[in-house]
Amino acid sequence: MRLRKLGGVLLIAATLLTAREITVQQAVEWAMTHNKTLAQFKEQLSAAEAASSAALALEYPELSYSREGMDANQKYDEIRWTLSQSIEFPNKPFLRKQQARLQHAAKQAQYEEFLLELRTAVKVTYVDLLTRRNILRLRHRELNLAQLFQKAVEERIVAGISPEFERIQAEIQLAQAKNSYEEARWTFHSQRYELFTLIGLDADEQGYDIQFPDSLIYTRLKIPQKDALDGVVNQPLMRYYELLEKIADKEISLAKSQLLPDLSVGIFTQDINGESRKKGFEAGLSLPLWYPLVQKGQTSKARAEKRSVE
Template sequence: MNIRLIIFLLFPVATFSQTQQLTMETAVQLALQQNKGLKSAATNIDYYRDLTGTSTELPKIGVNLQYGQTNSYVKNDNNYSVSQTIPFPSVFGAKKQLNDAQVEKAVWYKATTQNELIYQVKQVYVQLLYILEVRELIKHQDSLFTNFARGADLRYKTGESRMLEKTAAEGRLNEVRNSLRQNEADLKIYIARLQALLGSNAPIRIKETEIPAANMLFENDSVAVSGNPQLQYLRQQIVITEKQQKLFKASILPDITVGYFNQSLIGTPLNATGTPLSTNSNRFQGFQVGLSLPVWFGPLKAKVRAEEKQRQIASLYYDNSMLQLQSQYEQAVQQFIKQRNSLDFYQRTALPNAELLLNQSSKSYTSGDIGYSEYFLNLEHVLSAQQGYLQARNDVKQAELYMAFLAGRQL
């Protein structure tokens, strides 16, 4: 029997998805390649580019046949005619400009989508790093309170302490282990969020181990947000209303009609001299040119006036969005400064003090100089400082990412 067949029969075939090791930058690159929303925005550009081919679109050509007693009692007279209506030439130019403006709008929509996507990927990635760092802290807490609970249980059995100390130690240990379970759930939640942003359900693993340091240079708010693609997208909407208004104005101009006819004149003299009547073999042809003029200009002018209101709306919305972004950026700068100052406090003061407090409390509790309640309280202060430090690192990095998002300048 073939060796491959033996292996196939002995070992069931299983498929394994290879776990992707991600850094922040590789996560961003994967999202840019795979995210369905961004692909949709890119396809939207292609859609409007294809529409530019309609700029020279003409109405359908008219082909007519007239047959019967059209000229005399003869019943088989016929007339063939072809006519084509052509918009005024300036309409074609106006349509082309409008379609080009639509393409540009789609380009900025994609840029806006990409800016938001990069921000969301980095935001979730940093949050995952924070969750992983918190997990390590919780494990450290578990180790501390496990030792505390063992010591309290031993002292209770030897009669050196009361049930209260043992109960408090075990209760706090259970709280820590519950926090670890919650942390695992948070990790799964944010992994799922990152997978959705990456446009893939493949297993992923965070390669980095700690939150990157924040290093943001501040700019004047009006200068910073000017590069935000959302503003460019809204500015392009103003351009589109202007091009649409120009098209409406061009549409008021008359349409041009050109045509050709070919007909028979059976039974009718060709001239007044009494020449023989024409027959089926005699054909008469000619051309026609005409103008199509609007009977009532009111509705057409109303479209132009209405589109002017649309331009004003788009302009006001752009101005309001600019003010909002400037305000959000200013708030983000202050938030960044606040969080950075908090991080400096933890790094320079809180963490060194917490480390010193932990060492002294452990020695004093072991030697019997302090009771369990004081030791327990000191542990809580230490762990609170460590937790606050991790939170401050996360907050300052998230504030930096938000500033970069508002400025349209991803780090």
């Protein structure tokens, strides 16, 4: 499947480079593989997927060493080696995993929305480009007519048929036609470069010889109201905001979960005066004494974020 997609990309590239012609369909397909912002979205999507996989990561165990008696000449009293492991309360990594999955889904919806916007932007820009090209052709014809008119006026003045003020009028019309033509020319080329940038065409491939065939036709679409409403509800952007609300809910739950204690377990070996060696086990709980100071602001922030997307 990947080879087939790669072959399609190479085929589009070959068409653009040899025929020097870009149809609206080719422009859309080229944008789907070369648009710079789209490439950034793909990287962000991969990062969100990786974050989702790493949400349940455990902390590293800790190995500690302690010894009584710092004087080298003094016989030590006790040596202890301890291997300990901190463990979060079980629902904390579970909530974090759920939130990471929601964030990945939200990024996926955002990516799909950008794809729709990119397709629309390419098509709109392409249609605008065709319009600008037609306007440029009209302005070129107007310029030719203004030049012919000035030439005719000059001949009539030489023949003594037309008065001198007609020359001034012809020169004014010619200047206006030149300005209109240059403005249309500038607008057309600006639209060309906007399309090139949108589809991600390299600067060394952006030539004046590239043609844009007008293969568009007018079609009246009849879309039932129910289908239109269903389409709005199923839009990626709607799904994105719904996911943002769920992410905010998980953030609130995570902030509240800090009230629950974390666990700490460990095993140790103890050597006292080199004569008595013992092994033991220790366990502990974290005390969320500073919850009002640390997590209250985080909870308020999460609630505010939820209200902003409701």
